[in-house]
Amino acid sequence: xxxxxxxxxxxxxxxGKSVTxxxxxxxxxxxxxxxxxxxxxxxxxxxxxxxxxxxxxERAKQLGREYVLQVTGFVRERSSKNPQLETGDxxxxxxxxxxxxxxxxxxxxxxDVTDGGDDLRMKYRYLDLRxxxxxxxxxxRHRVAQSVREYMDGQGFADVETPFLIKSTPEGAxxxxxxxxxxxxxxxxLPQSPQTFKQLxxxxxxxRYYQITRCFRDEDxxxxxxxxxTQIDCEMAFVEQEDVLQMFEGMVKHVFKKVRGIDLKDFxxxxxxxxxxYYGNDKPDLRFEMRLVELNNLVGGKSFKAFxxxxxxxxxxxxxxxxxxxxxxxxxxxxxxxxxIGSNGLVFIRCGADGSYKSSVDKYxxxxxxxxxxxxxxxxxxxxxxxxxxxxxxxxxxxxxxRLEMGTRLGLRNVEDYKPLWVLDxxxxxxxxxxxRWNAMHHPFTxxxxxxxxxxxxxxxxxxxxxxxxxxxxxxxxxxxxxxHNRAQQEKMFSLLGLTEEQANYKFxxxxxxxxxxxxxxxxxxxxxxxxxSIVISNLDYIxxxxxxxxxxxxxxxxxxxxxxxxxxxxxxxxL
RNA sequence: GGUCUGGUAGUUUAGUUGGUUAGAAUGCUGCCCUGUCACGGCGGAGGUCGUGGGUUCGAGUCCCAUCCAGACCGCCA
Numbered sequence: 102x103x104x105x106x107x108x109x110x111x112x113x114x115x116x117g118k119s120v121t122x123x124x125x126x127x128x129x130x131x132x133x134x135x136x137x138x139x140x141x142x143x144x145x146x147x148x149x150x151x152x153x154x155x156x157x158x159e160r161a162k163q164l165g166r167e168y169v170l171q172v173t174g175f176v177r178e179r180s181s182k183n184p185q186l187e188t189g190d191x192x193x194x195x196x197x198x199x200x201x202x203x204x205x206x207x208x209x210x211x212x213d214v215t216d217g218g219d220d221l222r223m224k225y226r227y228l229d230l231r232x233x234x235x236x237x238x239x240x241x242r243h244r245v246a247q248s249v250r251e252y253m254d255g256q257g258f259a260d261v262e263t264p265f266l267i268k269s270t271p272e273g274a275x276x277x278x279x280x281x282x283x284x285x286x287x288x289x290x291l292p293q294s295p296q297t298f299k300q301l302x303x304x305x306x307x308x309r310y311y312q313i314t315r316c317f318r319d320e321d322x323x324x325x326x327x328x329x330x331t332q333i334d335c336e337m338a339f340v341e342q343e344d345v346l347q348m349f350e351g352m353v354k355h356v357f358k359k360v361r362g363i364d365l366k367d368f369x370x371x372x373x374x375x376x377x378x379y380y381g382n383d384k385p386d387l388r389f390e391m392r393l394v395e396l397n398n399l400v401g402g403k404s405f406k407a408f409x410x411x412x413x414x415x416x417x418x419x420x421x422x423x424x425x426x427x428x429x430x431x432x433x434x435x436x437x438x439x440x441x442i443g444s445n446g447l448v449f450i451r452c453g454a455d456g457s458y459k460s461s462v463d464k465y466x467x468x469x470x471x472x473x474x475x476x477x478x479x480x481x482x483x484x485x486x487x488x489x490x491x492x493x494x495x496x497x498x499x500x501x502x503x504r505l506e507m508g509t510r511l512g513l514r515n516v517e518d519y520k521p522l523w524v525l526d527x528x529x530x531x532x533x534x535x536x537x538r539w540n541a542m543h544h545p546f547t548x549x550x551x552x553x554x555x556x557x558x559x560x561x562x563x564x565x566x567x568x569x570x571x572x573x574x575x576x577x578x579x580x581x582x583x584x585x586h587n588r589a590q591q592e593k594m595f596s597l598l599g600l601t602e603e604q605a606n607y608k609f610x611x612x613x614x615x616x617x618x619x620x621x622x623x624x625x626x627x628x629x630x631x632x633x634x635s636i637v638i639s640n641l642d643y644i645x646x647x648x649x650x651x652x653x654x655x656x657x658x659x660x661x662x663x664x665x666x667x668x669x670x671x672x673x674x675x676x677l
Numbered sequence: 678g679g680u681c682u683g684g685u686a687g688u689u690u691a692g693u694u695g696g697u698u699a700g701a702a703u704g705c706u707g708c709c710c711u712g713u714c715a716c717g718g719c720g721g722a723g724g725u726c727g728u729g730g731g732u733u734c735g736a737g738u739c740c741c742a743u744c745c746a747g748a749c750c751g752c753c754a
Contacts, residue, residue, distance in 0.1 A: 132717085133710040152711070166704090181712050189714085206705065209688060212715085216688050216703060220746060273754025293754080320753040440680050441750045544754045598754090654747060 103171055103201070109145020111191050115176040122147060122193065123201065125231065126168045127211070129161070136161045137192075140170060143236050148179070148192040157198050167204035167211065167228075173197040223659040226650055238646050241360065241638045246313055246630070248359035249333055252352045258311040258335065263298035265291055265315070270608050272545060272598070275319035277328070285676035291317035294627060296544060297612050299336040300584055303623040304615045308338035313630060325576070325632060325642045328656050333633070335581075336625030342567050342583050345624050346523060349579070353521065353571060360637055363519065368571070370523040381501020383527070386575030387520035389513035391417050393500050394478045396488065405465035407445065411490035415500045416450075418478050419507050422485035423451040430461075437489065437503055444499045450475060450486040505575065514574070516640040521573045529553075529566040530597065538599040543568040545594055546612075547582040548624075561597055567624070576642045578633055581626025588616040 103123040111120065127139035127146060136158055138149040149172055151158040164170070174195040183189035208225060209217025213234045222229040229235050250260075269276045269290035276290035292298075294316045302310045312334045319328060337345060350368050357363040369387075376383050379392045394416045400408040408414050425433075430449050437444040450460040450471050458471035466474075480486050487507070489500050508514050529549045530539040539561055541547060549557070553564040567583035585591045591613055595605040606613065631644035638647070645651040652658050 128714085130713050130716055131710090132713060135711050135713070137713055137716090139714070146714095148714070150712090179712080181714090183714055186714075206687075208704095210704070214715090218689070218746090221688075223746095270754085274752085296754090318753060321751085323753090324748075326753070439749090441748095443750090541754050546754095655745095659746095 107144035108140050108142040108147045109187060111147055111176050111188050111193070113178065113190050116178055116191065118176050119173065120176055120193070121171065121173040123169070123171045125204075125211075126164055126166055126170060128166065129164060131162050138164065138170075140172065141231070143231075143233075143240075145187050147188045148183075148186075149174070149195050150177075150192045151195055155195070157195055160198060161195075164200070165204060165206060167207050167231075168200055169202040169204070171199040171201050220659065223651075223653060226660050230649065235646070238634075238638060239649055242634045242647050244360050245356055245634050245637055248356045249313065249352065249630075251359070252355040253311045253335070256309065256348065256351075258309040259307055260312055261302055261307060261310050262312065263292070263295040263302075263314065267292050267298075268608075272541070272608075277317045277319050280675040280677060282675050293318050294332060295334050296546065297609070299334060299625060300546060300612060300620075300623065301615055303336055303338045303586075304618065304620045306338075308621070308623075310337075310625075311335045322652070322654055322656055325635075325644050327631065327644065327648065327652055329652075330644070331630035333579075333628040333630050334625075335627065336623060338621040338623040340583075340622070340624055342569065342624065345581060345583070345626060346569060349571070349581075349626050349628075350521075350523070353573075353578075356633070356637060357519070365519060365521060368521045368523050370525055372526040373524055373528065374526065376524055377497060381497045381499075381504060383524055384570070384572040384575055384577045385501075385522065386505060386508065386514060387522055388515060388518045388574055389508050389511075391419070391504050391508060391513075393417055393497070393504065396474060396477065399470075399474050399477055400466075400488075403465045403470065405462055407448075408490050411492075411496070413493040413496045414488065414490040415496060416474065416478050416486050416488045417500060417504050417507065418480045419485045419487060419511065420481070421483050422511075423453055423483050425449075425451075425485055433487070433503075433506075436506065437499060442499050442502055443495060444489050445491060447503075448488040448490075450480075450488070452480050452482055452484045452486070454483055456482065519573060519636075519640070521571060524570040524572055525568075526550075526565045527568040527570075528562065529564040529568075530561050532562060539597055541594070541598060542566065543580060543582050545598055545609075546584045546591070547594075548585045548590070557593070557597070569626070571626075571628070573636050574640065576632055576636055577629070578636060579626050579628035581624065583622075583624035586616060586620040586622050588613050591616060 103121070105121045108122055108124045122140055124140040124142040127141040130137040134153040136151040138161060139146050140149055151161045172193060172195050174193040174197070176191050177194050179190060179192050207228050209215050209221055211228060211231050213232060215222070215232060266279060266289040269278060269288060274293050276293065278288040278290050281287045281289060295312065295314060299310055314332060314334055315329055316332050317329050322328065335349065337348065354365045357365050373383055376385050379385070381393055396414040396416050400414050402409070434447045436442065437447050448460065448462050450458055452458060452475055458468050458475060460466060460471055475486060478486055487503060489496050489503065528542050529547060531542045533540045543566055547566045547568050550565045550567060556564045569581055570577055571579040585594060592605060595609070631647055632642065634647040635641055635644050650658065650660065657663065
């Protein structure tokens with residue numbers, strides 16, 4: 102071993118001992134006759150001391166940042182201590198110094214507050230990983246994974262690996278494909294998730310399975326989306342929806358307790374329909390209320406065209422904002438008019454401190470009209486009501502976005518606060534306007550509610566799935582369902598999705614066949630592990646900080662400069 | 678596929694209506710400094726202003742194209 106202790110380990114109890122440390126030079130403070138070096142590793146930092154009586158002092162001055170050192174010396178008490186450092190009471194009087202490796206001056210400072218921009222830090226990710234603020238996230242990720250495994254193992258789940266080279270199924274996200282050399286002109290696909298395999302494991306009798314595994318989707322990226330990401334993939338046989346909900350609510354609670362020491366209360370539940378109605382999306386942030394209030398019945402017939410002609414008029418109440426300036430309201434109007442939101446405008450009603458109501462549409466609405474609206478919205482004195490109008494789906498979405506924006510502006514999205522939620526009763530299908538056909542909202546293996554059996558043929562869009570999501574603070578953490586487990590029902594589903602019998606057999610024959618050999622009732626769930634980590638650890642939805650080597654906005658690895666062209670010879674072998 | 682923001686020393690950035698030698702901080706470097714820990718003090722080096730074209734007497738600044746990065750919409754069964 103190169104060391105007897107780590108750089109974060111030495112304390113007063115080690116005083117007088119001869120120890121050996123190995124690590125990186127964080128910085129050198131040369132005071133002329135005194136030289137201090139901060140030696141860093143992932144456990145912490147220890148101060149090395151040299152004075153002019155030391156034959157090593159001159160060498161110490163010649164070292165540079167990020168040189169790798171091995172030092173041996175005595176631990177001694179500092180004459181001026183640093184309470185901000187764990188090892189701040191002691192320092193090492195160095196007697197032997199070995200340079201294990203030199204370093205070029207790094208392109209950015211390797212400190213908690215770095216001067217490096219994102220590009221540069223991605224290109225030199227291995228240097229960025231030396232920063233405690235970065236490595237801390239990955240070490241926490243490890244803790245999350247460990248506590249997941251601890252819970253799953255405790256509940257009798259077996260970790261089974263599933264293949265990465267599988268068959269392309271053009272349903273859903275785009276597949277990453279891998280050309281086959283042995284089967285020229287044919288391709289494997291990388292799994293978007295282990296969905297069909299875990300169901301086959303259920304048929305195979307592994308009634309409790311889980312896996313922390315990589316998934317691949319060739320879609321555009323976001324702050325919370327990577328082309329390869331990790332799922333906690335879980336499946337159980339002989340269970341109903343309630344069993345799955347209990348089991349995995351337990352897992353989330355376990356992880357929060359183990360990693361953060363936080364006791365989450367029982368998760369409330371809300372239907373998909375109510376989520377849209379009250380929050381404008383299917384993953385509401387419940388850290389604050391500010392519910393959407395439908396105003397259609399109160400605003401019509403006053404000759405205000407924007408409201409009279411709208412399919413949907415909706416208000417939200419921003420508490421204590423009645424004194425917003427014209428500049429602030431204009432800014433919000435511009436915000437909702439951005440193409441990403443796409444509203445035509447925003448109407449304001451101020452609930453004045455004197456009990457008066459003033460709006461940007463006073464021309465059409467009397468004080469009494471405004472009062473009725475305010476009362477319907479349960480607005481108090483000093484509040485500001487923001488009203489949007491237009492088509493139902495678009496306006497709901499816009500109102501939901503505006504609600505989140507106001508929540509952010511008013512500081513209502515507290516990072517200390519966790520508000521989990523089960524979202525239930527998703528629709529089984531959604532209409533694809535582009536392809537003029539039904540798509541599975543969750544995936545094509547999702548079962549539907551028995552009560553809705555009749556609707557399957559008469560009104561497929563109204564059929565409710567046995568599907569459920571865990572949402573925390575507006576982030577969709579996981580998604581699952583009770584699956585179909587017999588051939589006839591699965592064939593029915595495929596036909597609803599517009600697959601012919603031949604297509605269904607070609608793409609999914611293996612699972613249809615499996616269902617004919619005693620497939621047990623089963624269901625499960627999959628958690629986005631990267632998101633889970635970012636929420637548990639930092640309560641943000643930015644997953645790149647929790648991935649050791651992430652890809653950038655356009656799916657490039659900036660360190661490797663991948664993807665890249667490949668050898669002409671390799672192409673030929675692959676028949677490309 | 679679309680919308681928006683940004684690109685100026687190694688790095689992070691300022692740069693007014695288009696006008697003299699593009700400024701700062703940090704990093705690097707030389708000297709001084711016996712208790713620093715974001716050490717301090719004095720000095721020094723370091724810039725094809727992303728790239729290409731255009732307008733102009735004159736472009737970091739205005740226009741067009743393009744590349745790169747970031748955020749978002751579409752997309753993500």
